[in-house]
Amino acid sequence: MSVNYQQYYLHQRPHGPATDSDVRVRAVEVDGLNDGQLLIKNEYFSLDPAIRGWMSDEPSYMPPIELNAVIRSSTVGTVVESRHPDFAAGDVVYGLNGWEEYSVSDGYFLTKVPKDNRFPLHYYLSAFGAVGLTAYFGITDAAELKAGDTLLMSAAAGAVGSLGGQLAKSMGCRVVGLAGSDEKCQWLIDGLGFDAAINYKTESGRLNAAIAAVCPDGVDVYFDNVGGEILDAALLNINSNARIIFCGSISTYNAAEPVPGPYNWWQVLAKSATVKGFLVSNYFPRFEEGALAVAALLDDGKITFKDEIIDGFENTLSGFNKLFDGSNKGKLLLKL
Amino acid sequence: MSVNYQQYYLHQRPHGPATDSDVRVRAVEVDGLNDGQLLIKNEYFSLDPAIRGWMSDEPSYMPPIELNAVIRSSTVGTVVESRHPDFAAGDVVYGLNGWEEYSVSDGYFLTKVPKDNRFPLHYYLSAFGAVGLTAYFGITDAAELKAGDTLLMSAAAGAVGSLGGQLAKSMGCRVVGLAGSDEKCQWLIDGLGFDAAINYKTESGRLNAAIAAVCPDGVDVYFDNVGGEILDAALLNINSNARIIFCGSISTYNAAEPVPGPYNWWQVLAKSATVKGFLVSNYFPRFEEGALAVAALLDDGKITFKDEIIDGFENTLSGFNKLFDGSNKGKLLLKL
Incomplete structure (x- = not known):
C-alpha cells in the first residue's frame, strides 16, 4: 500500500511559543512497509505541554525531537496494514507516534485498545493515557x-x-x-x-x-x-x-x-x-493497574473527565499553543 | 551574684555580610537570678552559617533573632550559679544561648556534658553538636x-x-x-x-x-x-x-x-x-544515639574531626565572617 500524508516536523528549535516557522508541515509518501513495521491511520493526537519541552535541547528525561523529525506525540489510531507479527489490520492502537496523518511504527511502546472497549477512543490518550x-x-x-x-x-x-x-x-x-x-x-x-x-x-x-x-x-x-x-x-x-x-x-x-x-x-x-x-x-509496570483503577472510578461516577477536542489536522499547532495561554480546560486533543 | 559582661546584639538586620554596624557589643549587668534560672559562664561559642540566616527576617524553621536581642548561638560553658532544680554550680552544659560572656538560662534545650566525658569540651559544639x-x-x-x-x-x-x-x-x-x-x-x-x-x-x-x-x-x-x-x-x-x-x-x-x-x-x-x-x-529523639555513634567512630579512628578555634571574644564577628569567604576549614568555634 502506498499513502501520501501530511506531517508536522521540527524545522528549528523555538524561542518562545512554537510558531509555524519552527514547526512546519510537509507531505510524506510511504510506499510499502518493511518486515516488522505497521502503518497506523491516526485518529487523535495528544496535545501535551511536555511536547514543547521535547522541542528544546535542554537535557531531559527523553532525547529532544531531532531537527527535521516529526513532532513526537501520543496518538490513537487504526492499523491499516501490518507486517508486524503482533498487530493486524483493524487493530486499534495507541502509543508514542507523531503529529502526522499516518504513522509507520515498529510496534515499540504501542498498546492495543481492548476489543471490548466501552469508552470513547480518545480516552486512551487522556484518562487512560x-x-x-x-x-x-x-x-x-x-x-x-x-x-x-x-x-x-x-x-x-x-x-x-x-x-x-x-x-x-x-x-x-x-x-x-x-x-x-x-x-x-x-x-x-x-x-x-x-x-x-x-x-x-x-x-x-x-x-x-x-x-x-x-x-x-x-x-x-x-x-x-x-x-x-x-x-x-x-x-x-x-x-x-x-x-x-x-x-x-x-x-x-x-x-x-x-x-x-x-x-x-x-x-x-x-x-x-x-x-x-x-x-x-517510572510507574510503567503498574500502568494496567492504573488504567483499570481510573476506569472503575469513572464507572462509579467518582470522577469525571473532561476532554477538549479540536478538529482538523491544520489546527494542531494553534491548538497546541492554547495549552500555554490558560485558555484550555481539561485534556486537549486533536481529532483528525 | 552580680556579674557584668559583654554581649553581641542585633542592632539592625544586615544586608550582605554582617558588619559591626549591624551586630554591636554592649555591656550587660545581671544582678541576681529568678527562681528557675541559672547563670552560665560560656567557654565556647559556635560560629555557624545558620546564624546569618537567623539575622534575617525571611520565614524560616525558627523565628528570626529580634532586633536588640543577643545573637543566638550554641555555647558550652560552666554553671556558676543556679536557682534551677536540675542544674548545680559546676555543671558543664551546652545548648542554645548567645554570643555573650555569660548567659542566663531557664534550662530549656540545655544538656549536661557527661561527668565522665573524655573528649575536648568544644566537641559538644561540633562532633556531638x-x-x-x-x-x-x-x-x-x-x-x-x-x-x-x-x-x-x-x-x-x-x-x-x-x-x-x-x-x-x-x-x-x-x-x-x-x-x-x-x-x-x-x-x-x-x-x-x-x-x-x-x-x-x-x-x-x-x-x-x-x-x-x-x-x-x-x-x-x-x-x-x-x-x-x-x-x-x-x-x-x-x-x-x-x-x-x-x-x-x-x-x-x-x-x-x-x-x-x-x-x-x-x-x-x-x-x-x-x-x-x-x-x-527533626531527629531530636535520636540525638543521643547519634552522638554515641559519632563518638564510637572517633574512638575507632574511622573518622577524624577538625575544629578551627578562634581565640578572644572580640574576634567573634570577624571570625564568623570567615565562614562565608571559604577561608575556614572544619568546624569554626570561638574560645573565650
Missing part, C-alpha cells in the same frame, strides 16, 4: 496523602490537575485548585467538587495571601504543574514535612532565556519539605 | 546511600561536609568533595580519604564538566550546603532517582537581594530526583 496515569500515581502514591490533608493543585483545570484533584477528594482530602479564569474556578468547585479555587491571573502579585486565605491550616501537598510565581507562592504556604510533587513547569516551557528556579527555594529546607520529581514512566 | 548530628543523620539516614553510590559533597572542608564525607566513605561509597582551595582539596583526599576533590573557585564557570570528569558514573546523592552555581552544576550530573539533601545554602546567606533558586531546577523532574529539606531538629 499518560495524563490519567500521572494524576493517578502522582496523587495515590507519590504524594503520600492521607485523609484530612490539604492538597494545593496548580493548573487545576488542566488534564492532570482536574483528575488529580478529584482523586484526592475521593481520598478524603481538602483540595484547592489554581486556574486561569473565574469560569474555570467555578467549574472546579461546582463541577468537580474542589473545596476552593483561586484565579491566579486576577490574584497575581498577591498569590501568597490568596492561598493562605483558603488554606488556613497550610498546604500538606503542593502538586506543581506550572512552576514560576505560583510555585513561589505555594512554597510560602507549605507545612512542615510537606510534599511537593514536581510534575511540570508549564509557565517556563516557552521561555526564550534560562528561567531561575523558585525564589523561595529556602522554604524547602525551612519546612523540611520533600520535592519529588515525578515521571509517570 | 548540631553539625556532627547533621552529618550523621543526613548521611546515614536521609541520603538513603548504599555501598557503591557516588556522593557529591559541597562545602566538603566545612564542618558538616568533612564529617559527612568520611561517614559516607565508611559506608562504602565513592565520595567527591567541593572546596575553596587546592590545599583544602588535598586535605580532603590525603587527610580524610575522599576519592576526589574539586576546587570550586578555580573551576568556576566550568563546574559541570569538572564534576562530570570525576563522577563518570554520575551522582547518586548530592549533599548541598551551598546552593548557587555549585548546586546548578551538580543538578546537571545527577543520576535518575538521585537524592539531593538540601542542608544549607551558604552562598546565598549574605545576599542583599532575593536570590533565585537553581536554574537547572528542571533536572529534578527530568531525573525524577528527590530533594529533601534537611533539619537536624
Whole structure:
C-alpha cells in the first residue's frame, strides 16, 4: 500500500511559543512497509505541554525531537496494514507516534485498545493515557496523602490537575485548585467538587495571601504543574514535612532565556519539605493497574473527565499553543 | 551574684555580610537570678552559617533573632550559679544561648556534658553538636546511600561536609568533595580519604564538566550546603532517582537581594530526583544515639574531626565572617 500524508516536523528549535516557522508541515509518501513495521491511520493526537519541552535541547528525561523529525506525540489510531507479527489490520492502537496523518511504527511502546472497549477512543490518550496515569500515581502514591490533608493543585483545570484533584477528594482530602479564569474556578468547585479555587491571573502579585486565605491550616501537598510565581507562592504556604510533587513547569516551557528556579527555594529546607520529581514512566509496570483503577472510578461516577477536542489536522499547532495561554480546560486533543 | 559582661546584639538586620554596624557589643549587668534560672559562664561559642540566616527576617524553621536581642548561638560553658532544680554550680552544659560572656538560662534545650566525658569540651559544639548530628543523620539516614553510590559533597572542608564525607566513605561509597582551595582539596583526599576533590573557585564557570570528569558514573546523592552555581552544576550530573539533601545554602546567606533558586531546577523532574529539606531538629529523639555513634567512630579512628578555634571574644564577628569567604576549614568555634 502506498499513502501520501501530511506531517508536522521540527524545522528549528523555538524561542518562545512554537510558531509555524519552527514547526512546519510537509507531505510524506510511504510506499510499502518493511518486515516488522505497521502503518497506523491516526485518529487523535495528544496535545501535551511536555511536547514543547521535547522541542528544546535542554537535557531531559527523553532525547529532544531531532531537527527535521516529526513532532513526537501520543496518538490513537487504526492499523491499516501490518507486517508486524503482533498487530493486524483493524487493530486499534495507541502509543508514542507523531503529529502526522499516518504513522509507520515498529510496534515499540504501542498498546492495543481492548476489543471490548466501552469508552470513547480518545480516552486512551487522556484518562487512560499518560495524563490519567500521572494524576493517578502522582496523587495515590507519590504524594503520600492521607485523609484530612490539604492538597494545593496548580493548573487545576488542566488534564492532570482536574483528575488529580478529584482523586484526592475521593481520598478524603481538602483540595484547592489554581486556574486561569473565574469560569474555570467555578467549574472546579461546582463541577468537580474542589473545596476552593483561586484565579491566579486576577490574584497575581498577591498569590501568597490568596492561598493562605483558603488554606488556613497550610498546604500538606503542593502538586506543581506550572512552576514560576505560583510555585513561589505555594512554597510560602507549605507545612512542615510537606510534599511537593514536581510534575511540570508549564509557565517556563516557552521561555526564550534560562528561567531561575523558585525564589523561595529556602522554604524547602525551612519546612523540611520533600520535592519529588515525578515521571509517570517510572510507574510503567503498574500502568494496567492504573488504567483499570481510573476506569472503575469513572464507572462509579467518582470522577469525571473532561476532554477538549479540536478538529482538523491544520489546527494542531494553534491548538497546541492554547495549552500555554490558560485558555484550555481539561485534556486537549486533536481529532483528525 | 552580680556579674557584668559583654554581649553581641542585633542592632539592625544586615544586608550582605554582617558588619559591626549591624551586630554591636554592649555591656550587660545581671544582678541576681529568678527562681528557675541559672547563670552560665560560656567557654565556647559556635560560629555557624545558620546564624546569618537567623539575622534575617525571611520565614524560616525558627523565628528570626529580634532586633536588640543577643545573637543566638550554641555555647558550652560552666554553671556558676543556679536557682534551677536540675542544674548545680559546676555543671558543664551546652545548648542554645548567645554570643555573650555569660548567659542566663531557664534550662530549656540545655544538656549536661557527661561527668565522665573524655573528649575536648568544644566537641559538644561540633562532633556531638548540631553539625556532627547533621552529618550523621543526613548521611546515614536521609541520603538513603548504599555501598557503591557516588556522593557529591559541597562545602566538603566545612564542618558538616568533612564529617559527612568520611561517614559516607565508611559506608562504602565513592565520595567527591567541593572546596575553596587546592590545599583544602588535598586535605580532603590525603587527610580524610575522599576519592576526589574539586576546587570550586578555580573551576568556576566550568563546574559541570569538572564534576562530570570525576563522577563518570554520575551522582547518586548530592549533599548541598551551598546552593548557587555549585548546586546548578551538580543538578546537571545527577543520576535518575538521585537524592539531593538540601542542608544549607551558604552562598546565598549574605545576599542583599532575593536570590533565585537553581536554574537547572528542571533536572529534578527530568531525573525524577528527590530533594529533601534537611533539619537536624527533626531527629531530636535520636540525638543521643547519634552522638554515641559519632563518638564510637572517633574512638575507632574511622573518622577524624577538625575544629578551627578562634581565640578572644572580640574576634567573634570577624571570625564568623570567615565562614562565608571559604577561608575556614572544619568546624569554626570561638574560645573565650
